[in-house]
Amino acid sequence: MSSSLQENVRNHRRRSGWSQEQLAEEAGLSVGVVRKIEQGGNAQVETIHMLARALGTTTSSLFATEAPEPIRANVGDGPKLSELRRALMPPVGLREVIVEADRAPALASIQRDIDDSHALYHADHYDSVAKKLPAILRDAEAAVTLTEGDDRQKAVVVRAGAFLLAGKYLTQVRRYDMAYHALSLGIRDARDADKTHIAATGVVGMAWLLLRQDRFDEAERLATVTAEEIEPRMSSATAGELALWGELLQRVASAAIRNNRPDVARDARRMTHTAASALGREHVDFRQHWTTFGPATAEAKAIEDLALIGDHRGVISRADEGPVGAKGLQKFGRPSANNWDRHRLDVARAHAKLGSHQDAMDELSTIKASSPEWLRHQSMARRVMTEILERRKRTLTQDMRDMATHLRVSG
Incomplete structure (x- = not known):
């Protein structure tokens, strides 16, 4: 009903x-x-x-389970993503997907393009990623279709990486149905090639997508089951294995805290800190496991939990201490740009909630200076800016007006 x-x-x-x-x-x-x-x-x-x-x-x-309201207008993908949609979702007929190439592209060349695009993604160059992905996907499809024997399995692994990159990018820019399709294909390719850890990397992305869609029960269950399946032996685990396990546990905690299951979230965070302690410092690997995890990341995500339950003073008190403080970052290393920016966005929100509008603006401005395109895609940034515009009693500064324009917030 x-x-x-x-x-x-x-x-x-x-x-x-x-x-x-x-x-x-x-x-x-x-x-x-x-x-x-x-x-x-x-x-x-x-x-x-x-x-x-x-x-x-x-x-x-x-959450409501009733039928949604009719869609009033079809916005579409726009010119940036229409080519990507065609490459990701080609027409399907009675035979294999039709490819235009008559010779299999070199796998090493495709892998280099994937690695380069991943670097562009983490450097905040989303337009460049959108332009490169269609050719990567078409080449990966051609390599699988036109290759036989052992080389075909290698081509399937490369195609899995192409799909997972597409899913990660599409989740970031909130094209969720396309992202789900890409991640599903990538996970299946990795499973078919018996590459469990690549498939688990895809699950990290899938759980992130489910969180963004507010599908908390499913995100928690998926991440929990996968974390149990790949749990490493602590005495012999590689850094990549520990980092991937830690990332899955973070997805469990993030889903549980959003779903008002604090006990589950607390247990998952405890295990996350175990994985981070075993690593000893930040592990950033975008080549094999695509993981970004360590003590500073684990602490930043624990602080995110405080933000989610509305403990804004708790966020401020821990924002620059321990593993995320200056000495901690020097000792453990810095998290990935996205994880660090998300942490500072939580700090900005806490300042805004406590009425410290200039401190909130300082945080937003710092993020904008390093990751302008990432910030533009964050709904939380728009909410923080909207709150500043609504609650500030004095005349807006030029920085505030510029930030509102950047985030496309009116007020």
């Missing part, structure tokens, strides 16, 4: 014996917000999470 958000919230509230005023007080929300939701209004996942925590249920249990 389908149900709406308003029905789910109302039913849980009534089972608790609370009025709307009581629920608002327990959740730390205004009565107007609760009333609006129960009258059929929309709400951000963050607000639903606060309601779930107050009601003692999971966030996903409050």
Whole structure:
């Protein structure tokens, strides 16, 4: 039976014996917000999470299951992604996918293009990745189709890497259906080639995609099962194996904390710190396991949990201490750019929530200086900027106006 958000919230509230005023007080929300939701209004996942925590249920249990509203307009992919869609989703007929090449491209050349594009992705050059991916996918498909014997399995492994790169990029730019298709194909290719750790790398990406779609139950289950299957022997594990296991555990914790399952999240974070301690320092490997994990990353994600439960003072108190402090970074190494930027975005949000608008702006400006395109794709950055615009009583500074323009926020 389908149900709406308003029905789910109302039913849980009534089972608790609370009025709307009581629920608002327990959740730390205004009565107007609760009333609006129960009258059929929309709400951000963050607000639903606060309601779930107050009601003692999971966030996903409050989500609507009714049919969606009709789509009013077809936005489409635009010129940047239409070519990528054609390469990723070619027409399927009675035979193999039709390839234009008459000779298999060199696998070493395709792998170099994948590695170069991965470097571009982490350097924040998303347009360049979008331009390179179609040719990579077509070449990888041609290599598999036109190769036989042992070389064909090698071509399948290379194609798996191409698909996983496409899935990672498409998740970042929020083309979720295309991302799911690419990640699924990559995981299946890796499984078929008996490359378990490449497949598990794809699962890390798939769990990230599910988190972005608010599919918390599925993300937690997928990451948990996969982490159990690849759990390394601590005495003999390689750095790559420990890092990949740690990344999967982080997905478990991230899904659980968002779904109001703090005990599960706490256990997963404890195991994450075990993996990080065994590593001893940050492990950044975009060639074999595509992993970025270590003590500083584990601490940054633990601080992210504080942000998600609304402990803004806790975020600020730990933001520059321990493994993520200056001495810690020197000792353990820096996380990947994306993980570090996400950590500082949590800090910016905490400052904004506490009314320290200039401190929030300083954090946003620092991120913008190093990762402008990444920042533009972050919905949290837009929410932080919107909050600054709405709550600041004094005249906006030029930096604030420039940031609002960069993030396409009006106010």
